[in-house]
Amino acid sequence: MKPLVYKMILFTISILLLTGEPAFAQVRPLTMENAVKLALEKNRDLQVATLETAKSTQKVREARSYALPTVAASAQYLYFPQKQVSFLPGSFVGLGENQLATFRVGGSNAFVGGVAVSQPLFQAGIRSGIRAAQIYENASAEGLNEVRAGVVTEVKKAYLDVLITQEQLRLQEQSLLRNEQALRDSRSLLAQGRASRVDTLRAFVSTENLRPEISRLNNRVEITKTILKRTMGLDEQEAIALQDSLRYDKTGFVTPGTDAFFEAVQARPEVHRLELTEKLNREQIALQTAERAPKLSAIGLLQSQAQANHLKLADYSWPLSSYVGLQVNVPIFSGFRTVSRIQQAVITRQQSETQLVNLKEMVRAEVKIGLSNVEEARLRIETQRQTVTVAELGYRITRDRWKQGIASRLELSDAELSLTQAKSNHLQAVYDFLTASVELDKVMGRIR
Structure with missing residues (x-):
């Protein structure tokens, strides 16, 4: 009987190995640079924009065919x-x-x-049609650049969202460890008769109050990772592990020149696209006017x-x-259709001119706001860096005084809370600086 039992066990294990899921899913290591590259390959919005440029190329071919x-x-x-x-x-x-x-x-x-x-x-309209199709092709290329800049910006911001959530989770876990240590010390002092029961209860409550926040942040990490994977175009079931860290590096920031607005207008694909759209509308007027010619x-x-x-x-x-x-x-009489189409083309051109002026004003405001946000975040980083150092020193002193029975449990709780808040503020300042830098790169038209 025993050989039969062994054979049945081996058979069952073989079936489980063949049909069961792997115990550990493969994790994709992901840097921000790799995340951007993957998004440029897999993002569906970018794929749609690429197909639009291919369609515009065929429109040029179609326009030229009218001369054949x-x-x-x-x-x-x-x-x-x-x-x-x-x-x-x-x-x-x-x-x-x-x-x-x-x-x-x-x-x-x-x-x-x-x-x-x-x-x-x-046929007077053939040349205008070819020029209009070529302008549309160039405008589609600028539209592709615009979508690409948007995708790169969204991927970087989503990546930073995951990083700051992970860092916030790490801060709360460190705070939990400090509070758990304080709880153990309080119980030890209570056993020695050097601390009150109330202090021990306060330490216990402070420790337990941190656990719901840690649970919320764990869930938030998964949510931000899902958003990042969707933005990149990855399968939501694929596991990823971020390799970069949330750190401040002022040497990597390129300060705009004295005329940042002019630099942004010259580089922004949205501005180029609207300028080409205005030219396209002028060709549309010529194309409709050509309908009057024999x-x-x-x-x-x-x-x-x-x-x-x-x-x-x-x-x-x-x-x-x-x-x-x-x-x-x-053409002798077409029921005023040609006149109406010409007027529509003129109005469309006027609309594009107004949109271009409005866009340039928006770019001016975005540049000013972007520079202000970067500078404000940089100043906060410098301030909070000193605050963290002071808060760490204050916590160590208060903890030692509390162990000696000089400081109260309330003072220790305040010192620990101040330390956690200082680190959180510094972390938020670094995140705001990096996010503002990414947004400023888009505003300045640096992303291609």
Whole structure:
């Protein structure tokens, strides 16, 4: 029986190994630089913008095709249950002059086939259409740059959100360790008769009050990671581990020049896109105005037709006919449609001009706000760095005094809270500086 039992156990283990999920999911290490690269490859908004640029390239090709000849082949088969009728003067068959004679002509089966060619010689709107398509292609490229800058900014900010949440969690865990140590010390002093029961209860309450915040921050870490993965275009089930840290490095910040507004206007893809849109609207006016001009084309046709009362195609006669010529189309009256379209194009151009002026004013304000936010966060970092040092020293002194019975438990709690708050404020200042720097890079048009 034992060999059979062993075989059953081995069989069960094999099935579990083959069908079960791995005990440890593979974790992807992720730096901010790698996160940006992944987003540029996988972000769906960026993929849509890339497809839009490809579509604009095809629009240029379409616009150029209007200057090329058009060749069309056609074929037709007709069956006449009653043959076609022709009319001749009645005098041909002995009828009166005011009478017409009718004759059935042709066969019951008719085949017609041919090739028609048309080549535009003069159409005022073709060149405007090509220029408009090329401008639209360039505007789509700037739109792609705009989306790329937005994606890079959002990924970096989402990455920083994860980092600060992890650091906040670490601070709370450190605070919990300090409070747990204080609780152990309080119980020890209580056993020695050197501390009151109230102090021990306060230490216990302070310790337990930290646990819900730690639980909330653990959940917040997972939420921010999910947002980061969605922004990058990764599967939400994939595990990631951030490799960078939340640290202040003022050497990595590039200070804008004296004329930051001019620099931003020259670099921002949104400004370039609106400038191209304004040019596009001017071409649209020219394109609609060209509808008033005559159009000249060269045309030609090669045709063959045959008729018979049977379907033996080998016995058919296929005579050819052809012509070449010129065709002129002169617009005379279109129910005011052309005038209305021209006015619409003019209004659209005026709208784009107003939008461009408004955008430049927004850029001016964004540059000013961005520089102010970076400088304010930098000053807070310098201030909070000193505050953290003082708070750490104050906590150590208060803890030693409390162990000696000189300081109260309330003083120790205040010192610990001040230390945690000082570290949290410094952490928030570093986060604000890095976030403001990322936002300023976007405002200045540095992200490409």
